[in-house]
Amino acid sequence: MNYYQENHAAFLEGLKAWLRIPSISTLSEHKPDIRRAAEFALNELRAAGLAGELIEGEGNPLVFAEWTGAPGAPTLLLYGHYDVQPPDPLDEWKSPPFEPEVRGNDIFGRGTSDDKGQTYILIKAVEGLLKTRGKLPVNVKFLIEGEEETGGEHIESYVGTKPARLKSDAAIICDTEMFAPELPTICIGLRGMVYAELHVEGANHDLHSGVYGGAAPNPMQAVAEIICALKDRDGHIQIPGFYDRVVPPSPKEREAWARLPFDERDYTEKEMGARELVGEPGIALLERLWARPTFEVHGIRGGFTGEGAKTVIPARAVAKISTRLVADQDPAEATEQLKKAVAQACPRGVTAELKVLHSAPPSLVNPDNRFIHAAADAMSEVFGKPTVYIRSGGSIPIVAAFEQSLGIPSVMMGFGLPDDNLHAPNEKLHLPNFYRGIEAVARYLDLLG
Amino acid sequence: MNYYQENHAAFLEGLKAWLRIPSISTLSEHKPDIRRAAEFALNELRAAGLAGELIEGEGNPLVFAEWTGAPGAPTLLLYGHYDVQPPDPLDEWKSPPFEPEVRGNDIFGRGTSDDKGQTYILIKAVEGLLKTRGKLPVNVKFLIEGEEETGGEHIESYVGTKPARLKSDAAIICDTEMFAPELPTICIGLRGMVYAELHVEGANHDLHSGVYGGAAPNPMQAVAEIICALKDRDGHIQIPGFYDRVVPPSPKEREAWARLPFDERDYTEKEMGARELVGEPGIALLERLWARPTFEVHGIRGGFTGEGAKTVIPARAVAKISTRLVADQDPAEATEQLKKAVAQACPRGVTAELKVLHSAPPSLVNPDNRFIHAAADAMSEVFGKPTVYIRSGGSIPIVAAFEQSLGIPSVMMGFGLPDDNLHAPNEKLHLPNFYRGIEAVARYLDLLG
Numbered sequence: 043m044n045y046y047q048e049n050h051a052a053f054l055e056g057l058k059a060w061l062r063i064p065s066i067s068t069l070s071e072h073k074p075d076i077r078r079a080a081e082f083a084l085n086e087l088r089a090a091g092l093a094g095e096l097i098e099g100e101g102n103p104l105v106f107a108e109w110t111g112a113p114g115a116p117t118l119l120l121y122g123h124y125d126v127q128p129p130d131p132l133d134e135w136k137s138p139p140f141e142p143e144v145r146g147n148d149i150f151g152r153g154t155s156d157d158k159g160q161t162y163i164l165i166k167a168v169e170g171l172l173k174t175r176g177k178l179p180v181n182v183k184f185l186i187e188g189e190e191e192t193g194g195e196h197i198e199s200y201v202g203t204k205p206a207r208l209k210s211d212a213a214i215i216c217d218t219e220m221f222a223p224e225l226p227t228i229c230i231g232l233r234g235m236v237y238a239e240l241h242v243e244g245a246n247h248d249l250h251s252g253v254y255g256g257a258a259p260n261p262m263q264a265v266a267e268i269i270c271a272l273k274d275r276d277g278h279i280q281i282p283g284f285y286d287r288v289v290p291p292s293p294k295e296r297e298a299w300a301r302l303p304f305d306e307r308d309y310t311e312k313e314m315g316a317r318e319l320v321g322e323p324g325i326a327l328l329e330r331l332w333a334r335p336t337f338e339v340h341g342i343r344g345g346f347t348g349e350g351a352k353t354v355i356p357a358r359a360v361a362k363i364s365t366r367l368v369a370d371q372d373p374a375e376a377t378e379q380l381k382k383a384v385a386q387a388c389p390r391g392v393t394a395e396l397k398v399l400h401s402a403p404p405s406l407v408n409p410d411n412r413f414i415h416a417a418a419d420a421m422s423e424v425f426g427k428p429t430v431y432i433r434s435g436g437s438i439p440i441v442a443a444f445e446q447s448l449g450i451p452s453v454m455m456g457f458g459l460p461d462d463n464l465h466a467p468n469e470k471l472h473l474p475n476f477y478r479g480i481e482a483v484a485r486y487l488d489l490l491g
Numbered sequence: 492m493n494y495y496q497e498n499h500a501a502f503l504e505g506l507k508a509w510l511r512i513p514s515i516s517t518l519s520e521h522k523p524d525i526r527r528a529a530e531f532a533l534n535e536l537r538a539a540g541l542a543g544e545l546i547e548g549e550g551n552p553l554v555f556a557e558w559t560g561a562p563g564a565p566t567l568l569l570y571g572h573y574d575v576q577p578p579d580p581l582d583e584w585k586s587p588p589f590e591p592e593v594r595g596n597d598i599f600g601r602g603t604s605d606d607k608g609q610t611y612i613l614i615k616a617v618e619g620l621l622k623t624r625g626k627l628p629v630n631v632k633f634l635i636e637g638e639e640e641t642g643g644e645h646i647e648s649y650v651g652t653k654p655a656r657l658k659s660d661a662a663i664i665c666d667t668e669m670f671a672p673e674l675p676t677i678c679i680g681l682r683g684m685v686y687a688e689l690h691v692e693g694a695n696h697d698l699h700s701g702v703y704g705g706a707a708p709n710p711m712q713a714v715a716e717i718i719c720a721l722k723d724r725d726g727h728i729q730i731p732g733f734y735d736r737v738v739p740p741s742p743k744e745r746e747a748w749a750r751l752p753f754d755e756r757d758y759t760e761k762e763m764g765a766r767e768l769v770g771e772p773g774i775a776l777l778e779r780l781w782a783r784p785t786f787e788v789h790g791i792r793g794g795f796t797g798e799g800a801k802t803v804i805p806a807r808a809v810a811k812i813s814t815r816l817v818a819d820q821d822p823a824e825a826t827e828q829l830k831k832a833v834a835q836a837c838p839r840g841v842t843a844e845l846k847v848l849h850s851a852p853p854s855l856v857n858p859d860n861r862f863i864h865a866a867a868d869a870m871s872e873v874f875g876k877p878t879v880y881i882r883s884g885g886s887i888p889i890v891a892a893f894e895q896s897l898g899i900p901s902v903m904m905g906f907g908l909p910d911d912n913l914h915a916p917n918e919k920l921h922l923p924n925f926y927r928g929i930e931a932v933a934r935y936l937d938l939l940g
Contacts, residue, residue, distance in 0.1 A: 068799030128801055134696065192799055233701060237800045246764030247583065248915040251787045252682060252885030255815050256726070256779035257768045262788040266715035267724060275716060275838055277705070315695030315806075319706045320840040330705035338700045339711040340803050341794030346811060350517030350641050351686045351848050352577055353813060354789050354914055357764075362795060364802055366704050389724050391769040399800050436701030465803055466697040 045174045046166075046481050053480065054149070054473070056086065057162045060124075061142040061151045067102060067125035067192045076102045076188050079124040079158075083165070083186050090169035092184065101196035102188030106207075109172070110181045115491050116413075117181035119210035119450065120168070121440060122161025122217065123190035126153035127465045134467035147473050154471035155462040160216040161186055163457060163476060167483035179491020183210055187440070190217075193237065193400025198443045205448055212413035213444045214483070218456030220475065221432050222303050226421030226482070228414060229454035231332060231433030232441055234367035234404035236377050240265060240384060241395045242359050248345075249355040259391025261359040262345050268394060269361065271387035272380075273337045277321040279365070281383040284335060287370045289406075291333045299328045302430060313461045332433035335376075336366040366435060373401035402439030407451050413490070417453045420486035424478050436464075455483065494623045495930050498615075502929065503598070503922070505535065506611050509573075510591040510600045516551060516574035516641045525551045525637050528573040528607075532614070532635050539618035541633065550645035551637030558621070559630040564940050565862075566630040568659035568899065569617070570889060571610025571666065572639035575602035576914045583916035596922050603920035604911040609665040610635055612906060612925060616932035628940020632659060636889070639666075642686065642849025647892045654897055661862035662893045663932070667905030669924065670881050671752050675870035675931070677863060678903035680781060680882030681890055683816035683853035685826050689714060689833060690844045692807045697794075700802040708840025710808040711794050717843060718810065720836035721829075722786045726770040728814070730832040733784060736819045738855075740782045748777045751879060762910045781882035784825075785815040815884060822850035851888030856900050862939070866902045869935035873927050885913075904932065 065079035066072040080096055080103045087094045087107035094107025102125065110117070129139035129152045137143035142151035153159065164184070171178050185208065187197040201208060218229040244259035273279050291299070306327065310316050321330045344359035346352035367376055381396050388394040407414070409431055418429035434454075441452045457479035463469045514528035515521040529545055529552045536543045536556035543556025551574065559566070578588035578601045586592035591600035602608070613633070620627050634657065636646040650657060667678040693708035722728050740748070755776065759765050770779045789812065794805035816825055830845050837843040856863070858880055867878035883903075890901045906928035912918045 068797070068801060070798065128795070128797065130795070130797075131697070191801075235701070235802075237802065244765060247912065247917075248580070249763060250885065250914040251785070251789065251813060252684070252815060253883070253909075253913060254763060254780070255785035255787050255884055256770045256783055257776055258763060259765060259767075259769045260787055262790065263718065263722065266718040266788065269712060269715040270719045273712065314698060314703060314707060316693060316708060316840060317842070318708075318840050320708045320838075321705045327706055331703070334705055336700070336704035338704050338709055338802075338804055339715065339794070340700065340801060341711065341796035341805065342791040343796035345788070345790030346577070346579070347790035347792035347809070348517070348577065348579075349519065351811070351813075352517060352640075352789060352914065353684075353686065353787075355787055356790065360796070362800070364700060364800075366701060389769075391765060391767050393766070434702070435704055436699065460702075463696065464702060465699040465801065468696075 045170045046477065046484065050477055053166050057159060058142045060158050060162065061153050062140055064140045065125050065188065066128050067189050068128055076125060080105050080188055083124050086165050087184055090165065091172040094184070097200065099196060099200070104197055104200060105184065105186040107184040108182065109178055111177055112179060112181050112491065115180045116211040117183065117209065119208060119213040119444070120164045120182055120184045121213055121215045122164055123157045123187045124161065125188040125191050126156070126158070127191050131467060136468055144473070148470040149473055150468055150470045152469055154469050155458040156464045156469065157190065157217045159471040159476055160457055163479040163483055164214065164216050166480045167487065170480065170484055171487060178487060180487050183208060193402065194439045195400060197440060201443045202447045208448055210448065210450055212450050213452040215438060215441065215452050215454045216457065217438055218434050218454045219458035219460060219462065220456060221430055223459060224425060224427065225303065226425040226427055226429040227456055228418055228429055228431055229434045229456055230409050230431050231369070231406040232404060232438050233435050234371065234373055234402045235364055235437045236367065236373055236380060236398060236401040237364040238380070238396050238398045240268065240361040240363055241397060242392050243357065244392045245357050248357050251353040251355045254355055258355045260355050261392050262342070262356055264389050264392040264394070265342055265359045265361045267389050268384055268387045269339055272383055276323055279335060279337050281379050283379050284376065287372065288335065289369050291329060296329070298431065302432070331435040333368050335368055335371060337363070339363050366437065367404045369404045369406040371404060373403055377401060402437050403442040405441040405445065411451055413451060413453050416489040417455050417486050420489050421455065421482050424482040424485055494619050495926065495933065499926055502615050502926070506608060507591045509607050509611065510602050511589055513589045514574050514637065515577050516638050517577055525574060529554050529637055532573050535614050536633055539614065540621040543633070546649065548645060553646060553649060554633065554635035556633040557631065558627055560626055561628065561630050561940065564629045565660040566632065566658065568657060568662040568893070569613045569631055569633045570662055570664045571613055572606045572636045573610065574637040574640050575605070575607070576640050580916060585917055593922070597919040598922055599917055599919045601918055603918055604907040605913045605918065606639065606666045608920040608925055609906055612928040612932055613663065613665050615929045616936065619929065619933055620936060627936060629936050632657060642851065643888045644849060646889060650892045651896045657897055659897065659899055661899050662901040664887060664890065664901050664903045665906065666887055667883050667903045668907030668909060668911065669905060670879055672908060673874060673876065674752065675874040675876055675878040676905060677867055677878055677880055678883045678905055679858050679880050680818070680855040681853060681887050682884050683820065683822055683851045683891070684813055684886045685816065685822050685829060685847060685850040686813040687829070687845050687847045689717065689810040689812055690807065690846060691841050693841045694806050697806050698804040700804045703804055707804045709804050710841050711805055713838050713841040713843070714791055714808045714810045716838050717833055717836045718788055721832055725772055728784060728786050730828050732828050733825065736821065737784065738818050740778060745778070747880065751881070780884040782817050784817055784820060786812070788812050815886065816853045818853045818855040820853060822852055826850060851886050852891040854890040854894065860900055862900060862902050865938040866904050866935050869938050870904060870931050873931040873934055
């Protein structure tokens with residue numbers, strides 16, 4: 043048994059301690075937890091033998107730590123995030139979201155897979171090499187942020203202003219998933235996004251639907267009308283110009299996707315728990331998920347939604363909406379297109395205003411470089427199968443920032459699984475992936491060194 | 492000064508005490524307040540000299556009290572309700588909803604106009620006659636309910652099963668409004684309603700909009716699509732057959748409505764606080780409000796509506812919706828039509844179920860009877876102007892029940908004002924109407940006796 047295999051229990055207890063901190067970045071009352079979670083990561087990195095600090099500024103602290111004792115060897119920028127999504131709806135969790143619980147081969151809790159568990163893989167891989175050899179085969183710089191779930195604006199501006207300090211040859215990101223259990227996977231493409239609130243206002247106070255129904259504008263109805271104008275019943279986005287820059291996948295990539303092991307029925311019924319899949323007709327499922335933009339409504343606030351009956355025409359309604367963007371769409375241009383489409387779809391009697399909360403460009407990495415090749419080899423060795431290349435429908439805004447500000451490619455080694463319930467109740471991480479992930483990252487550093 | 496004029500301060504203090512009880516019938520945690528509000532009314536009626544009791548059964552208690560010492564004289568059934576609407580949004584109230592406050596000539600608080608204030612008018616009118624003369628010119632039976640805001644099912648079933656106990660010649664209802672300040676008004680028509688929840692379900696758990704967007708059904712989007720299918724952008728309801736039974740107002744009624752004092756700009760900007768009126772093109776405003784059915788969305792529950800960004804495709808969404816019905820629409824038939832239209836509009840990948848919370852038929856009273864004539868005369872006398880006949884867009888389900896189960900007409904003497912903010916923040920009652928209302932009801936009983 044090597045160091046990594048001997049320390050499974052210690053790794054698990056360490057991860058649990060981190061998971062117990064409810065570092066929810068979208069809710070301001072969790073600011074103290076955000077700090078505790080950042081300090082936890084810093085302490086782990088220092089204990090592993092790295093020199094580090096919290097980088098304070100606007101927003102949540104960044105955790106920076108480095109070991110640069112391998113002159114001449116490549117330098118890797120290791121990225122993860124310590125913030126998590128809100129846990130609601132709380133009553134659907136089988137165990138409390140911030141009291142991690144192992145059931146079978148999985149650990150359940152908010153942040154297990156996204157992204158404390160995966161960030162911990164990077165920390166423990168480095169720790170293992172330093173504890174057993176006293177040195178690393180490469181130089182490493184950790185940069186762990188606390189705003190990934192709210193858009194990651196501050197890390198982007200930090201990366202933009204400190205290229206010298208962060209100078210590296212490649213970034214390693216541990217925040218994606220394996221395409222199937224035990225199938226080593228590298229992700230080379232991500233969707234971008236524009237997340238916004240659609241504010242619709244009618245009368246300046248709530249009105250009685252009996253007394254005023256037939257004359258009063260209803261912002262809740264108006265929100266529905268605007269939403270329906272932006273996407274048709276086939277899932278096709280109706281924002282003028284929105285698809286103009288969309289680059290279709292190459293025939294070679296389409297072919298590789300078609301070869302991936304995939305059971306659509308299992309995906310639909312077991313993983314998603316849905317009756318049937320929807321989306322643009324005539325476009326293959328993986329292409330819809332990885333290479334097509336989306337428009338989604340996340341929730342609509344306003345009026346009365348409590349128990350019983352309240353016959354109110356609400357004064358205002360706010361819809362939380364987002365679009366996912368694919369290469370070569372541009373968030374600024376997409377935002378303008380969206381704003382114009384909202385203005386055009388706004389019905390009489392109300393005003394509609396779009397407030398963008400954050401946005402991120404899509405990214406598509408060319409897999410032909412030694413950092414990605416070595417990662418594929420390391421994963422193949424540890425998992426015993428050839429590594430596949432996929433894209434993800436999710437967004438990791440920092441990938442575009444690393445490319446634009448530091449000029450480096452990102453290697454997305456993911457150890458999550460498709461049924462990890464990211465952003466949903468009962469988020470989990472498969473423990474064999476957690477332990478193998480640590481070994482795979484350590485092996486990767488060796489191959490590069 | 493007569494008894495009524497001498498007792499303004501006492502009437503006001505009594506009303507305030509009743510208003511302080513947050514008897515919100517749609518929220519089950521207010522059950523104890525419901526009982527306190529019922530007991531308050533009963534105690535007032537007993538103190539006035541009536542014999543009464545709380546009628547217990549399923550639902551909230553009914554307050555029943557009677558004085559039947561005028562053999563040969565007509566018997567009136569006096570109706571009001573002691574329950575109120577929820578006060579949210581709380582932060583828009585200028586004074587707390589359950590701490591009544593007099594500002595200028597108005598008293599502000601939840602229930603001031605709808606309907607504790609108006610029910611109190613009936614109680615104090617009867618009290619005044621009994622205190623000053625020891626007897627009444629007519630027989631009276633009070634029936635005050637506590638579920639008007641949730642559909643009034645239990646009073647309807649009580650009225651249906653106890654026709655002998657409630658036997659009367661006419662019902663007096665004090666729960667409507669005057670068309671304009673100082674313009675005595677009797678309401679002869681009400682809209683009915685069907686209030687329902689539209690439950691839409693997609694996947695069996697919330698999904699990440701990045702990972703699944705493009706394949707996952709979105710119940711929030713589906714709710715928007717169904718809502719838009721049920722009513723078009725012109726406000727015309729698209730439920731097949733929905734308008735088939737709608738009886739247009741007579742030319743005579745339309746003419747009378749056109750003569751009512753009405754400033755559309757004041758109505759739009761001052762009363763409603765809106766930019767412009769909406770609704771079916773080519774149909775006059777009062778007809779849209781009083782003689783046309785509506786479809787309204789009151790709120791949509793589900794997904795994420797908190798601070799910040801959560802990229803979730805919710806597993807389910809629930810819309811609170813209602814339709815208002817006009818003569819001769821039938822709630823049962825309208826419900827069937829609505830259910831069919833929802834099923835037809837339901838998009839792929841989700842299920843939609845309509846759960847009706849309550850319904851009430853529309854009512855239209857023939858004004859040619861002595862009970863309505865005497866009411867018009869009494870109001871003209873006290874207010875010094877001819878009484879006008881209007882309809883209301885609101886619903887008072889008990890009116891149909893009184894007609895169907897007891898065979899009696901309802902006289903709707905209303906003392907609210909159009910800007911009373913019913914069901915909204917800063918509900919108020921104009922105090923001169925409150926005091927004159929008490930005198931007008933007392934004068935009415937005299938005219939009938």
